[in-house]
Amino acid sequence: MSCSRRTLLKNTVKGAIVASLPISAFRLLSPAELKAAIGDEKVRWGFVVDTTKCVGCGFCVKACKKENEIPYDAPITRTWVERYVVTRDEKVHADSPMGARDGFTSARIDEETMESGGEHTAEIEPAEIAKAFFVPKLCNQCEKPACVQVCPVGATYQTADGVVLIDRTWCIGCGYCVMACPYGVRFFHPKYKVADKCNFCYHRISKGLKTACVQACPFGARQIGNLRDPDDPVTQTIMNERVSVLKDEYGTKPQVFYLGLDYTVK
């Protein structure tokens, strides 16, 4: 067999082109697949937290734990409230005792209760306080969820309406997602031995109810709504007011938007 330099080069180029054509280029999409691909869903769930309205009563945490059957006395929770106290010398003290399940009933700050660490408890004189506020946290149901990317078995995923769920029968409990979430919302469920986190009360919102935390909040600090509906109050807030998200620099595109978020909040 003989092969000239010319034919070798020609065939190499041809071969490279053919090899780089993905099989999917020849596949015909069904109308349903096409619809899913362009995101023509009627519902996309979004959340607004107004930190200026929160008084730190913690009823949202209590309701969430009971509604979703999270062991009540274990130090795990799907949603929690953080307290920030910034003193006049610009020190930030933050805590979240038991995720604020029982609210904040004392001025003593126990920084050990924060995931981000801190060691001491602080008794701060009211005169030293420059500002103090409460920040409710929950799963951000990111548009680009880092936790889903790292799952090795396809146990966690994003639904068509934008909620990130965990398949309890499929999760192997490896814990990659717990580490990957920049917001620390994932934990191990001691009963099912799988990863667990807030899912916007999927069983409630798909029945037309509000999430347990939204219903429990006496002050309207939490709102859930449909981002595809331009008249929805949540969509209106996001479009017309100055909202921000947590840890924007991670590029996860959170779908939980905050009003009145201070720069000290991490």
Next chain:
Amino acid sequence: MKNHVLRPLWVAIAFVALILLARYVMVPRDFGVQGDSFTFNFHRAGNVDEWKNMPAVAYLGGETCVECHDEQGAALEDSPHVIIQCENCHGPGRDHPETENPATMTIDRSRGLCLRCHADLGYENSSRADLPGINPEEHNIDTQCVQCHNPHTAEFKEDA
């Protein structure tokens, strides 16, 4: 070719076939890419409906409660506490309306329940400061708040 060369080959082929069979049996039929993204939508489709029904709704909402407890409903209606859901103070009402069993509800007379909102923490610029606050270490210590205050109307109890 001689048999002793082929025999390990058959074993290897059988092994691969076994793995493929096991995979076929164990992976659910509805497992796969359910949307446009392999990264985010690769899962068992049936799990979405499982979550739609799990767990059972526990918090029924105040409108359900006042159907039977119109007295408390009326008491709350004209009080500043109207914004607080019954179940925040009494726990989730799941099963209670069907069974009408008072034991399924909790009555929390602890000071802690009221202090969630009424403990004065001295945070002038937070909305906690907008609520009437008391110092828990000074205001009638060691006595339940509901000895003197009606939790529903937020007024003084007549007999207190």
